[in-house]
Amino acid sequence: MEKKSIAKQHSPSxxxxxRRIQWLKLLEENKYANQSQLKYIGKxxxxxxxRYDREWYEEVTPKNQTRKKRTETVDWETRDVxxxxxxxxxxxxxxxxxxKSVRVTxxxxxxxxxxxx
Known part of the structure; x- marks a missing residue:
């Protein structure tokens, strides 16, 4: 007897x-979330x-905001003086x-x- 393999066609659920509608709904519910937070919420x-619709994802998903550069909070030369x-x-x-004398340390x-x- 010979074994036969039966390949099933998987159809996405x-x-x-x-999926696009779900993602847009998730974006609407979490307006102020950044990309990593959205990734966690909609795992x-x-x-x-x-993976499968990256171009659309890039168009729709808000870009991460660039951070402000830190300003020098301490002027070390003045502080040293x-x-x-x-x-x-x-x-x-x-x-x-x-x-009694005290050691200067x-x-x-x-x-x-x-x-x-």
Missing amino acids: FSLKE GLHTWIF ECLKLAKEAVKLILAKEG PLSIRRTIGAGR
């Missing part, structure tokens, strides 16, 4: 048109459309203390300034 649908002044004052205060300077550890 949804047509391209139905299998996103994968199918991205200020910290140096504070450190010098702290050293003077430590050395001027009466009684980075930690003792930070404690005197009030910067903690």
Whole structure:
């Protein structure tokens, strides 16, 4: 006896048109979501459309917004000058203390300034 293989024709459960409608509905319900959030929300649908209908996907799906460049939040040169002044004052205060002498260390300077550890 000879084995015969029977090939079944798989028909998709949804047509391209139905999937497009579902994707548009998902976009409408999540107007402010970015692409990765949309991908998470419509897991299998996103994968199918991205794989088999990418041109339409690119047209319809909103592009990720470009981020604003970070502005320099700290002027390090100015901050270094200020910290140096504070450190010098702290050293003077430590050395001027009466009684038992205290070793001048980075930690003792930070404690005197009030910067903690």
